[in-house]
Amino acid sequence: MLRALALAAGLLAAVPAAAQTAPQYPVKIPAPGGEAIIPNAMYQREYDEVGYAAARRVGDTLYVSGGIVARRKDEGNDEAAFKAQTLRTYKQLEATLKAAGASWDDVVMVNSFHVWDSPNFTGKPMDQIRVMTEVRRSLSSAPAPAWTAVGTTGLLAPTGIVEVQVIAHMPKK
Structure with a gap:
């Protein structure tokens, strides 16, 4: 009898775990006029x-x-770094663009916020x-997007140098 109860309890405990499957990314959440896009966990x-949301x-x-361009612990602070x-x-931003069905070629506006000092x-x-222009050109063959670069005194990431936001045009197919 105890063995049967233990087996039943084990089966019941397994049901919620089996029912809770990991989401398939990207997740697209319906929102007014479109959707929020979640590219990964x-x-x-x-x-x-x-x-x-990573994208809307x-x-x-x-x-x-x-996306924040930041210096990691063991990285330099020169131009190559x-x-x-x-x-x-930019590869992180590219992954978000791809999750939405876009690419760097669809980007029409870049806003960047720089900690110049x-x-x-x-x-x-x-x-x-x-350097930012060189990297973008390596990822896109489209005409250059509009770009506004603004100076600021700090970013959310303590070692942040630049935060880059993009806007893309994506006509429905």
């Missing part, structure tokens, strides 16, 4: 805990939340702009 946590599509326009950090961030980058402001 990391962004799912951000959506659930912080309350923002409204009509033919896709708004992608900012900044280029690698920028590529890493950051100890995490030893170059000048135009060095940041030049």
Whole structure:
């Protein structure tokens, strides 16, 4: 009898675990005029805990939340390190664009927020702009997007150098 009860309890405990399957990414959540896009589990946590979507599509326009170009613990603060950090961030943005069905070729607007005097980058402001342009061109053959670059005193990430937000045009197919 005890053995049967233990077996039944084990089966009941397994049912919720089996019923709770991991979501298939990207997750697209219907929203007024379009959808919120969650490309992966990391962004799912951000959506659930912080309350923002990695991307939001409204009509033919896709708004992608900012990605932060930041220096990691063992990275340098010279131009070569900044280029690698920028590529890493642009690849993150590219993954979000792809999850929404877009690419860098669809980007029509870039907004960037720069900590010009950051100890995490030893170059000048135009060095940041030049490197960011080189990286974007390596990912897109489309005409250049519009771009607004703004200086700021800090970003959410303590070692952040630049935050990059993009807007893409995505006509329905």
